Amino acid sequence: MxxxxxxxxxxxxxxxxxxxxxxxxxxxxxxxxxxxxxxxxxxxxxxxxxxxxxxxxxxxxxxxxxxxxxxxxxxxxxxxxxxxxxxxxxxxxxxxxxxxxxxxxxxxxxxxxxxxxxxxxxxxxxxxxxxxxxxxxxxxxxxxxxxxxxxxxxxxxxxxxxxxxxxxxxxxNEDVTSIAIDEADLDGMPRDWIDGLAKNEAGQRIVTMKYPDFFPLMKLCKVEETRKKVLFTNETRCKDNIATLEKLLGYDNHAAFKLEVKMAKKVPAVTSFLDDLRKRLYVLAEKELEVLRDVKKREKESLGQAYDGQINAWDFSYYARILKEEKYNVNDELVKEYFSMPSVTAGMLRIYETVLGLKFKEIEKPPVWHSDVRMFEVTDAASNEVIGHFYLDLHPRDGKYTHAACFGLRPGCENKHGQRTLPAAAMVANFSKPTADKPSLLKHDEVTTFFHELGHVMHQICSKVYWSRFHGTAVERDFVEAPSQMLENWCWDAATLEKLSAHYIRKDEPLPKELIQKMVEAKNLNAGLLNLRQIFFGTFDMTLHSSEETLDTTALWAKLREEVTLIKNMPDTWGASTFGHIMGGYDAGYYGYLWSEVFSADMFFSRFEKEGVENPKTGMDYRMHILQPGGSIDGGDMLHNFLGRAPTMDAFLRSIGL
Incomplete structure (x- = not known):
């Protein structure tokens, strides 16, 4: 056919x-x-x-x-x-x-x-x-x-x-919610960010809820009322989704059904994991909140403004950013000047080539779905055999998927004539677009996202199975993030950061060593609060899908958010309406991000940190034992084969400062 x-x-x-x-x-x-x-x-x-x-x-x-x-x-x-x-x-x-x-x-x-x-x-x-x-x-x-x-x-x-x-x-995906804001109320925002926003007839700037607009504003805008208005706008989108979500509930213990084919197997294993980690994290989180409150108090006093004594939902990103700058002198806006899209992409591809034994060749004038898209041919470095293709679609546009993800396009498997099809995969993201005088500049966390999603792409490309249902990322859902999370660790290695970076104007100038050291030291800043946020999402998801009672999802969201994250939920909002993961295959599975992070830490610190982050032998072991089998063997067996033992939580706890 x-x-x-x-x-x-x-x-x-x-x-x-x-x-x-x-x-x-x-x-x-x-x-x-x-x-x-x-x-x-x-x-x-x-x-x-x-x-x-x-x-x-x-x-x-x-x-x-x-x-x-x-x-x-x-x-x-x-x-x-x-x-x-x-x-x-x-x-x-x-x-x-x-x-x-x-x-x-x-x-x-x-x-x-x-x-x-x-x-x-x-x-x-x-x-x-x-x-x-x-x-x-x-x-x-x-x-x-x-x-x-x-x-x-x-x-x-x-x-x-x-x-x-x-x-x-x-x-x-099709939501176009935005809010008009006077430029005077955007104090603290970079000029290039403001200039990238559309204007209405009154001269106000139009802020959308897309990542390149929303996240920088929540981190940088000095006007608390602006942050509050934007967060409220973001968390009151897609109201019809609440009715859809609650219509999906009411079936007996969906979680038990979903977990049967995952590593965790049973609901109690997940709830025990989340509860245990949550209790351990509270020790860190309480101290972190106290520090953030102090940062807020000092700022409010310096401005002659009232201090309410708490970190609100619209405060966290802003004061976490200030703390990072004060304590470690790490300014995300300065750092991103060294992470231009061309520099990061070239450096990252070189690292993946070295570690995984691959070669990448960009295809000129590729047959793609949009002019923004780049296409690469992948060959095995040892044999020069072409083993697949991948695509990079990295900037936002109307109607496009609003998150960052890897899409498997074609599995590498055998056809009935014994011929092998080459795998293909696409990374889709929403990094800021280049302008007339600047390339796309990435914050450090965006560089980490780039490494993570391209890790999923490599899982698709390096997999070699006979049957498509086992290809690439078709592993247990609570293991699927581990290979990519493991590769994020390169973004915290000082030597790697120096190789990845180059000032977008002074192109021969890498990130200063002192700044790199500060960035690495700041890695675990607010680790307790940030991991509690992940536990909140996982607990909300698991509660939804394991409860046999009728639930008010908006009330449950607000209750768990405050109990778990220790930060009050914004009143009169319905944040669950844009929690896309629970409708995108992660229903009764969001816990998998933290679950698999335990495995990713064990793989990195037990092998790569000891043997060398660009050690080709370790990298080939990783390719052969973790990426190549796809889902053709159990995740636990793959981990044992790579580690030489069963995985433990020790490396993860150490990695976040516990």
């Missing part, structure tokens, strides 16, 4: 019209249904791995690449009609997947294949056996053991959930 999303040169084809996207969606469904019908027609006696499991998996290998591309366009296309078509096809494919996953005739074929397959059959690889187990488990988790009436109810619920989740995400 012709692969519509592949060019004649074998590259991913993004030059699709709305009509073609819809046609491809129909083709995917029609062809998949034919394969399913063929498998369902196999007799009990003839059912085995090769007649049942292999055809289903070969279909996945083909369809995953097609589906990834047509559904990706809803997040990045500049054409609203194309985004809408992509979203419509996404809904259709999700509904078809739900319907297909609940076909009793297919489940019976799988059961018959299992009955006809001896446990010690020799012609199946370990990956084949894992595939067999996972496909069988998928059918069981889709309710195929339930009576027919209950199966139909479950099917209807799953379709509704899919539609509601897509609508929730669409509202966030």
């Amino acid at each position: 012709t692969i519509a999303t592949t060019t004649k040169e074998g590259l991913v084809n993004f030059q699709l019209t709305s009509a073609q996207v819809k046609e491809l969606g129909n083709t995917l469904i029609e062809h998949s249904r034919k394969v399913y019908d063929t498998v369902a027609a196999v007799s009990d006696a003839d059912s085995n791995f090769h007649t049942v499991i292999r055809p289903l998996a070969e279909l996945e290998n083909w369809s995953s690449a097609e589906e990834n591309v047509v559904t990706f366009l809803q997040y990045v296309s500049a054409d609203k009609a194309l985004r809408d078509a992509s979203m419509e096809v996404d809904k259709q494919l999700q509904e078809f997947a739900i319907e297909s996953g609940m076909r009793v005739d297919l489940y019976r074929r799988v059961q018959a294949a299992r009955a006809n397959t001896p446990a010690d059959v020799s012609d199946l690889s370990d990956e084949d056996r894992r595939l067999f187990d996972k496909i069988e488990l998928d059918f069981k988790r889709n309710g195929l053991a339930l009576p027919e009436a209950e199966r139909e109810t479950l099917k209807a619920i799953k379709k509704e959930l899919a539609d509601l989740s897509i609508d929730f995400s669409r509202r966030i």
Whole structure:
């Protein structure tokens, strides 16, 4: 079958019209249904791995690449009609997947294949056996053991959930909320930031809720009332999403179901992890809050303004920034002058080449979805074999996905003719755009984000499996962040920071060594409060999905935010409406960020810190044991293979100063 999303040169084809996207969606469904019908027609006696499991998996290998591309366009296309078509096809494919996953005739074929397959059959690889187990488990988790009436109810619920989740995400992505602010009320904001804002007829600046507008203002604006107004505007967006969120609740213990296929396995393991870490962090957080209160008090006294005795939700980023500048003399605005997009990108790619044994070559005039996008070919340094391609789409635009993420576009796997397709992945982010007189300049935390997301891209590119369902980041959801979090540590290594940096005007001038040292020393500034914020998100998520009671999500958000983060929630807001993760695959899974950070710290400090952050031997071990297997073996086994032992929390606790 012709692969519509592949060019004649074998590259991913993004030059699709709305009509073609819809046609491809129909083709995917029609062809998949034919394969399913063929498998369902196999007799009990003839059912085995090769007649049942292999055809289903070969279909996945083909369809995953097609589906990834047509559904990706809803997040990045500049054409609203194309985004809408992509979203419509996404809904259709999700509904078809739900319907297909609940076909009793297919489940019976799988059961018959299992009955006809001896446990010690020799012609199946370990990956084949894992595939067999996972496909069988998928059918069981889709309710195929339930009576027919209950199966139909479950099917209807799953379709509704899919539609509601897509609508929730669409509202966030297409939100254009903004607030008009007088320039006088933007005291403290850099001139280039102000000049980058649009003006209304009254001459006021228009501040959107997109990252490049929102985060700098919350850190830098000296006018408390402005910060308060902007935060209120941000946390009262997408109100319709609250009704959508609460409609999604009410099903019995969704968390237990989701955790069955994760490393944690059980809800108590997650709640125990979050509660234990929360108690440990309070020791740090209380001290950190006291320091921030003192910073605020001194500023208010110097300005002759009233001091309310507390750090409010709109205060944290601002006073944390002042403390960082006072205590460590680290000015984010000064630091970003040394982290231009060209300098950081070149330095980061060189590091990944060295550590992972790769070579990157930029493709001139690439076939991409927008003129902002850069494309790279990846080869293995030892063999010179081309192993994949990746794309960088790094600046905001209307209708584009508003966060930073890696999108797998094509898995590297075998087709039914024994030919290997090359993996492709895209990093999508929203770093500030270059201007006429300045390149895009990155704050240090944005450099860290860049390393993290490109780490996910490398996971996709370096993975080498036979079956697409195990490709790249298709690992347990509470392990998926660990490989990328581990690579963030390069952003705190003094020698690495010097190599990455170059002043955007004085191009031969790296970050001063004294400033680098201060940045590294400031790494754990407010580590207690910042990690409590992550625990708040994880606790809110887990409470939503494990409670069997009717919940007022807005009240729960406010209650947990104050209890866990020790900072009061802003009254009359509904922050959960833009908590996109719980509708984007992290439902009952947000804890995974901290859970996996424990593993990432162990990997870095136990191997790379001891053996050298750019040690090619350590890097190749990491590529072979952590990235290459994808999801073809358990995350715990991969960690054991790389560490030579079971992971522990010790390195993580040390890394945050406990």
